[in-house]
Amino acid sequence: xxxxxxxxxxxxxxxxxxxxxxxxxxxxxxxxxxxxxxxxxxxxxxxxxxxxxxxxxxxxxxxxxxxxxxxxxxxxxxxxxxxxxxxxxxxxxxxxxxxxxxxxxxxxxxxxxxxxxxxxxxxxxxxxxxxxxxxxxxxxxxxxxxxxxxxxxxxxxxxxxxxxxxxxxxxxxxxxxxxxxxxxxxxxxxxxxxxxxxxxxxxxxxxxxxxxxxxxxxxxxxxxxxxxxxxxxxxxxxxxxxxxxxxxxxxxxxxxxxxxxxxxxxxxxxxxxxxxxxxxxxxxxxxxxxxxxxxxxxxxxxxxxxxxxx
Amino acid sequence: xxxxxxxxxxxxxxxxxxxxxxxxxxxxxxxxxxxxxxxxxxxxxxxxxxxxxxxxxxxxxxxxxxxxxxxxxxxxxxxxxxxxxxxxxxxxxxxxxxxxxxxxxxxxxxxxxxxxxxxxxxxxxxxxxxxxxxxxxxxxxxxxxxxxxxxxxxxxxxxxxxxxxxxxxxxxxxxxxxxxxxxxxxxxxxxxxxxxxxxxxxxxxxxxxxxxxxxxxxxxxxxxxxxxxxxxxxxxxxxxxxxxxxxxxxxxxxxxxxxxxxxxxxxxxxxxxxxxxxxxxxxxxxxxxxxxxxxxxxxxxxxxxxxxxxxxxxxxxxxxxxxxxxxxxxxxxxxxxxxxxxxxxxxxxxxxxxxxxxxxxxxxxxxxxxxxxxxxxxxxxxxxxxxxxxxxxxxxxxxxxxxx
Ligand code: HEM
Numbered sequence: 001x002x003x004x005x006x007x008x009x010x011x012x013x014x015x016x017x018x019x020x021x022x023x024x025x026x027x028x029x030x031x032x033x034x035x036x037x038x039x040x041x042x043x044x045x046x047x048x049x050x051x052x053x054x055x056x057x058x059x060x061x062x063x064x065x066x067x068x069x070x071x072x073x074x075x076x077x078x079x080x081x082x083x084x085x086x087x088x089x090x091x092x093x094x095x096x097x098x099x100x101x102x103x104x105x106x107x108x109x110x111x112x113x114x115x116x117x118x119x120x121x122x123x124x125x126x127x128x129x130x131x132x133x134x135x136x137x138x139x140x141x142x143x144x145x146x147x148x149x150x151x152x153x154x155x156x157x158x159x160x161x162x163x164x165x166x167x168x169x170x171x172x173x174x175x176x177x178x179x180x181x182x183x184x185x186x187x188x189x190x191x192x193x194x195x196x197x198x199x200x201x202x203x204x205x206x207x208x209x210x211x212x213x214x215x216x217x218x219x220x221x222x223x224x225x226x227x228x229x230x231x232x233x234x235x236x237x238x239x240x241x242x243x244x245x246x247x248x249x250x251x252x253x254x255x256x257x258x259x260x261x262x263x264x265x266x267x268x269x270x271x272x273x274x275x276x277x278x279x280x281x282x283x284x285x286x287x288x289x290x291x292x293x294x295x296x297x298x299x300x301x302x303x304x305x306x307x308x309x310x
Numbered sequence: 311x312x313x314x315x316x317x318x319x320x321x322x323x324x325x326x327x328x329x330x331x332x333x334x335x336x337x338x339x340x341x342x343x344x345x346x347x348x349x350x351x352x353x354x355x356x357x358x359x360x361x362x363x364x365x366x367x368x369x370x371x372x373x374x375x376x377x378x379x380x381x382x383x384x385x386x387x388x389x390x391x392x393x394x395x396x397x398x399x400x401x402x403x404x405x406x407x408x409x410x411x412x413x414x415x416x417x418x419x420x421x422x423x424x425x426x427x428x429x430x431x432x433x434x435x436x437x438x439x440x441x442x443x444x445x446x447x448x449x450x451x452x453x454x455x456x457x458x459x460x461x462x463x464x465x466x467x468x469x470x471x472x473x474x475x476x477x478x479x480x481x482x483x484x485x486x487x488x489x490x491x492x493x494x495x496x497x498x499x500x501x502x503x504x505x506x507x508x509x510x511x512x513x514x515x516x517x518x519x520x521x522x523x524x525x526x527x528x529x530x531x532x533x534x535x536x537x538x539x540x541x542x543x544x545x546x547x548x549x550x551x552x553x554x555x556x557x558x559x560x561x562x563x564x565x566x567x568x569x570x571x572x573x574x575x576x577x578x579x580x581x582x583x584x585x586x587x588x589x590x591x592x593x594x595x596x597x598x599x600x601x602x603x604x605x606x607x608x609x610x611x612x613x614x615x616x617x618x619x620x621x622x623x624x625x626x627x628x629x630x631x632x633x634x635x636x637x638x639x640x641x642x643x644x645x646x647x648x649x650x651x652x653x654x655x656x657x658x659x660x661x662x663x664x665x666x667x668x669x670x671x672x673x674x675x676x677x678x679x680x681x682x683x684x685x686x687x688x689x690x691x692x693x694x695x696x697x698x699x700x701x702x703x704x705x706x707x708x709x710x711x712x713x714x
Contacts, residue, residue: 002348003348003349006348006349006350007349010350010417013668013672014413014417016672017611017672017675017676018588020672020675020676020679021588021611021614021675021676021679022588024676025676025679025680028680028681028686029605029606029679029680029681180384180388181387181388181392225387225388226387226595226596226597227595229387229590229592229595230592230593230594230595230596231592232592273387275392276391276392276398279398280398280399280402280583281583283396283399283583284579284582284583284584287579287582287583288576288579288580288583291572291575291576291579292576294572294575295569295572295573295575295576297572298565298568298569298571298572299569299572301565301568301569302565302566302568302569304565305561305562305565306562306565306566308551308552309345309551309552309557309562310345310552
């Protein structure tokens, strides 16, 4: 009985200390935001029903800057030249329809700087134009045309369940963030080189790209390899939903992924930064079972030995 | 030369040469432990087991770790955590054990303080224990440098900088410790050496000393009762195990130790698999960057109380208070002037001193992590003053304690 009381006292003080240095300290040191479920409430809803077949023609307005590989449009420029022109390589739009939220896409096409939440950097009144130009309607129903483009992009994209975490990441974040542990650079996956010259040429291109990107962003976006451990799931999720919450004035745009794709992006960051998590679960279960059995035997042994002692 | 006969068995052969029977008797079967003890007396064994876990997991980590500023971070976070089979397991065991060992050390220390186990011949146990505490602190700090993350770098910067602060002005010493003007390759290399060789050696030596210091005074017991070990041992050996106030270290005490250890290990492995985050600061998963100071720099939780004694004062006073906090526990056996080696509950004012000290150190720990602003800073200041005050009054309140 007395031992249980002592255990209760020890446990109590241990938990108080834990509470102070972990949950309490973190609540005081870090801002906390809850997710809105990627609803993008500040953006107006799409009122028109899009028609993919009309959209197919209208995307000609996009392919001057973007590739759409599934539709047979190669990117007009290689990544480095694109970065030289725009500061960053515009992503291939093959899967844009599934990665990005539908409402977000429509708003992005109409007013990129607003949807991306980078109006503090791009103010047309001061001549600071966003490198992605606003869409100019060919006819007189802009709303309808935008809805058509979005419908088209959704029709060519892979289905939600076919979208892998890696694809989601590459489309949404890959043009800005390298992920060394996933062998990803901003200009694509790093190949295996047979010749040193090829490797150096690739490195040179990458460095050029990163220079343009750093100039465009004001800073080189960080390598996200270990961000699942350094920032954690909740932070990343709420950060990409609205980067301005945490880092006021940051150059990182609101990327506008859908809720499902955000999950996939995070899944990918787990795959590169915490790849042994499934193994940890299974091994953990077995070790816990083993320790329980060990404890039972240890308790029985003690009882056996102490039977003679009191 | 001693007389050797032809051995009748391997046991006999060894016994003639190593006296294993005598050793076994002196160190195990006739090493007497009081019967009247609770699970807190198993904390020593829990510590020994945790140290073993640290040693074994550390050896595995050492096979892939690279002590190089360009490679260290990736060798830990990529090679060990993701490429090498079960590398993640060894790292999480090592990280969690490094944190939990301090929890157990603090429980072990406060057990000693509560039961007065540092007095009446047990001073060397206490002093060797404090040396272990210092050695473990150095081990933990040096180990924290090795992943070369943001916290490694900046904690290394801030702590070594202490010597150049205020009236100390020992910039030469700071450079000497770092081997450079800033923490860089030379710094990482020497902390690597300290962490994997010199300090572990010192720890092993100190554990031997600590165990040796226990052998003659024997451990204390729950009621601070003075036991005539010879007489009680005679009873035990005569078969009166029930009446005897002592038990043998092996198997009697060991079986209870193992029971506690087994329950502890359930808790430990629960942390390793399901709750390891508390032991590995998230900030340290960002690679070291000398140009980007983290928003909050704080040491690991077990150093927070002494860090908080440094912070709330002006530089010079803070340094003195900090130095005071580092050494004062060594002096406990001599500052406690009372002859009573009984539980604090029976010791008049010391009872309040004990709980005040415990709670004060927990408050200091809590405040040590928070940014030093507003109310937290004020609480920290008063807690630090209380800490110093408690040590100043200790000799007086114990001097006038009634003999029980
Ligand atoms: C971290 C490594 C340490 C190890 C492996 C260790 C191990 C042990 C062991 C096995 C015992 C005997 C069983 C028990 O009473 O728990 C013991 C007793 C003791 N230790 Fe430690 N110890 C360590 C650190 C410390 C520290 C930091 C202190 C405090 C300064 C300390 C103070 C004591 C005292 C006072 C006793 C005697 C308890 C009594 O007589 O009742 N030890 N230690």
